[in-house]
Amino acid sequence: GQNIDQPTEMTATEGAIVQINCTYQTSGFNGLFWYQQHAGEAPTFLSYNVLDGLEEKGRFSSFLSRSKGYSYLLLKELQMKDSASYLCAVPYYGSSNTGKLIFGQGTTLQVKP
Amino acid sequence: KAGVTQTPRYLIKTRGQQVTLSCSPISGHRSVSWYQQTPGQGLQFLFEYFSETQRNKGNFPGRFSGRQFSNSRSEMNVSTLELGDSALYLCASRRTSGGSGEQYFGPGTRLTVT
Numbered sequence: 001g002q003n004i005d006q007p008t009e010m011t012a013t014e015g016a017i018v019q020i021n022c023t024y025q026t027s028g029f030n031g032l033f034w035y036q037q038h039a040g041e042a043p044t045f046l047s048y049n050v051l052d053g054l055e056e057k058g059r060f061s062s063f064l065s066r067s068k069g070y071s072y073l074l075l076k077e078l079q080m081k082d083s084a085s086y087l088c089a090v091p092y093y094g095s096s097n098t099g100k101l102i103f104g105q106g107t108t109l110q111v112k113p
Numbered sequence: 114k115a116g117v118t119q120t121p122r123y124l125i126k127t128r129g130q131q132v133t134l135s136c137s138p139i140s141g142h143r144s145v146s147w148y149q150q151t152p153g154q155g156l157q158f159l160f161e162y163f164s165e166t167q168r169n170k171g172n173f174p175g176r177f178s179g180r181q182f183s184n185s186r187s188e189m190n191v192s193t194l195e196l197g198d199s200a201l202y203l204c205a206s207r208r209t210s211g212g213s214g215e216q217y218f219g220p221g222t223r224l225t226v227t
Binding site: 033035041042043044045048087089091092097098099100101102103104105106 | 117144145146148155156157158161163168169171203205207209214215216217218219220221
């Protein structure tokens with residue numbers, strides 16, 4: 001089967017750095033997505049990793065280790081607006097062209113002043 | 114470019130009724146997927162449509178159905194509503210060639226079943 005695990009909640013301070021982890025088990029792998037979802041809003045795409053390593057995009061970076069079934073999202077210089085749920089997702093059984101994503105439960109990040 | 118739109122945004126229905134939700138994808142996106150989001154289960158895949166054909170289906174009962182029109186707009190229908198169907202229903206569209214295939218979500222329809 002497919003399974004994704006993320007911590008349920010995290011708290012961090014404005015201006016700090018926070019790392020949100022995601023572990024996955026899947027037969028077949030074709031990349032991992034990160035989405036951000038503010039309360040009451042739609043998820044928005046943050047990043048996609050298909051190769052091992054770190055990809056940086058402004059204050060947000062995403063890391064993937066395929067051998068360990070592990071990814072993390074790194075948020076730097078935290079701002080209050082970063083308070084949101086962060087969702088990790090993989091395509092269904094590693095299909096290369098599918099709209100069926102399997103999502104983790106999401107990590108709710110609270111940024112405090 | 115306009116984003117994914119969904120109508121209605123909010124809906125209140127009674128048990129036993131049926132409901133139809135609508136989704137208009139981003140122009141040029143031919144794939145539309147539907148998800149149900151609840152606090153307990155998170156985001157769960159319902160189905161995906163591409164070129165008016167259902168490509169994938171999630172583990173939901175047959176009361177949940179959908180269709181896609183030639184202009185890529187999609188509808189989903191839930192018949193004989195149950196209290197447990199109360200959720201946020203999200204649709205997402207994506208390009209099906211090139212890129213990473215990331216999905217772009219609409220604002221969702223908040224369905225409350227009483």
